[in-house]
Amino acid sequence: MVKISLQINAQLENVTELQPADQEDFGWCMKLQCMNCNEETPDFVFCCLSESSEVSGGRGSASLVIKCKLCKRENSIDIIKDSLSSYMSEDSGKFKTIVTFDCRGVQPIEFKPNDGWKVKAEGEKSNATFELELTENEWYDYDEKASESVSVTEFKYQFK
Numbered sequence: 532m533v534k535i536s537l538q539i540n541a542q543l544e545n546v547t548e549l550q551p552a553d554q555e556d557f558g559w560c561m562k563l564q565c566m567n568c569n570e571e572t573p574d575f576v577f578c579c580l581s582e583s584s585e586v587s588g589g590r591g592s593a594s595l596v597i598k599c600k601l602c603k604r605e606n607s608i609d610i611i612k613d614s615l616s617s618y619m620s621e622d623s624g625k626f627k628t629i630v631t632f633d634c635r636g637v638q639p640i641e642f643k644p645n646d647g648w649k650v651k652a653e654g655e656k657s658n659a660t661f662e663l664e665l666t667e668n669e670w671y672d673y674d675e676k677a678s679e680s681v682s683v684t685e686f687k688y689q690f691k
């Protein structure tokens with residue numbers, strides 16, 4: 532078992548917190564690589580906390596169980612619930628772990644942020660929540676209450 536963390540890095544403007552809107556149902560969209568034969572999944576696959584599949588051989592369950600197309604080995608990846616954390620404004624410009632996966636036989640190699648994110652703007656002037664997508668690795672809106680622009684830009688990720 533190998534623990535691999537997804538770290539993100541972004542610039543938050545006038546928002547305090549970035550995280551999946553629904554941590555239970557958020558689909559972590561990734562490409563995986565088999566550590567036995569190096570074959571990559573042809574398409575992105577989704578790993579979701581609310582989903583659970585049996586690992587054969589009575590080895591418990593995982594968020595995603597996937598059979599390698601090339602070597603036919605059964606691999607799995609599980610979200611470690613306690614690892615889920617928000618990206619805060621003070622993290623801007625720095626990489627921070629927002630989720631850690633327990634990987635058996637596979638490693639994530641690519642991540643697509645997609646939609647299903649939210650940001651909070653908590654402060655003296657505002658207490659707004661925005662739902663957003665990060666498909667273009669950036670997002671812009673306007674906080675009416677605080678009369679200021681809000682944005683998430685320069686979104687990057689790495690696996691560690």
Ligand SMILES: [Zn+2]
Nearest residue numbers: 565568599602
């Ligand atoms: Zn394989």
